Amino acid sequence: MSNLILHEYAQSGNCYKIRLTAAHLGIPIERREYDIMAGETRSPAFLSGVNANGRIPVLQVGDDYLPESSAACFYLADGSALIPADRFDRADMLRWMFWEQYNHEPNVATLRFWYGWVGEENLTEAQRLLLPVKREAGEAALTLMDEHLARTPFFAGGRFSLADIALYAYTHVADGGGFDLHHYPAVQAWLDRVATLPGHIAITD
Numbered sequence: 115m116s117n118l119i120l121h122e123y124a125q126s127g128n129c130y131k132i133r134l135t136a137a138h139l140g141i142p143i144e145r146r147e148y149d150i151m152a153g154e155t156r157s158p159a160f161l162s163g164v165n166a167n168g169r170i171p172v173l174q175v176g177d178d179y180l181p182e183s184s185a186a187c188f189y190l191a192d193g194s195a196l197i198p199a200d201r202f203d204r205a206d207m208l209r210w211m212f213w214e215q216y217n218h219e220p221n222v223a224t225l226r227f228w229y230g231w232v233g234e235e236n237l238t239e240a241q242r243l244l245l246p247v248k249r250e251a252g253e254a255a256l257t258l259m260d261e262h263l264a265r266t267p268f269f270a271g272g273r274f275s276l277a278d279i280a281l282y283a284y285t286h287v288a289d290g291g292g293f294d295l296h297h298y299p300a301v302q303a304w305l306d307r308v309a310t311l312p313g314h315i316a317i318t319d
């Protein structure tokens with residue numbers, strides 16, 4: 115594999131997904147930190163050289179740049195046991211990763227960011243109006259996860275996969291967005307299951 119550099123903001127769950135995938139696979143990655151609160155991913159150099167979309171994470175593979183956390187995890191895990199061999203299970207893993215990006219992250223992670231980084235007092239009027247909408251959608255996502263995990267130990271194919279990594283990243287810190295995980299016992303049991311797997315690393319590592 116070419117030399118790998120992760121352009122990141124370490125506390126971002128999206129960046130953690132890539133580090134966690136690499137840790138499970140024993141793949142070494144060089145890390146380069148950007149201060150998103152200071153707009154470092156919006157500089158002309160970043161936009162023209164790293165990601166025209168102005169966001170981290172970006173996995174640099176040799177001279178090529180791969181934005182989007184799910185794509186980067188898939189690149190690292192291609193051909194490994196983190197991606198199910200069965201055709202249906204592989205598609206089902208992708209289903210949960212797409213769902214994470216559309217139904218989970220924009221609610222669970224956004225509230226964590228608004229409360230923990232922006233600060234409630236600094237929210238715009240538009241953001242303030244969205245607070246109950248995102249709370250309800252985040253709770254719906256956690257409820258759906260809880261119902262699924264009451265029936266199966268992991269998200270896809272009954273085994274630990276990238277779907278679990280993608281969903282673990284922001285779920286385990288959902289309390290930062292004001293979500294009470296005690297309401298979701300199957301999610302809590304799954305979080306413990308994931309955190310005790312060999313190769314696991316914390317978001318702070």
Ligand SMILES: N[C@@H](CCC(=O)N[C@@H](CS)C(=O)NCC(=O)O)C(=O)O
Pocket residue numbers: 123126127128129150153155156168169170171181182183184215
């Ligand atoms: N869908 C993208 C989301 C990337 C994203 O939203 N990154 C945020 C941090 S988690 C960011 O770079 N924010 C800084 C900015 O928008 O300026 C992924 O999964 O990688």
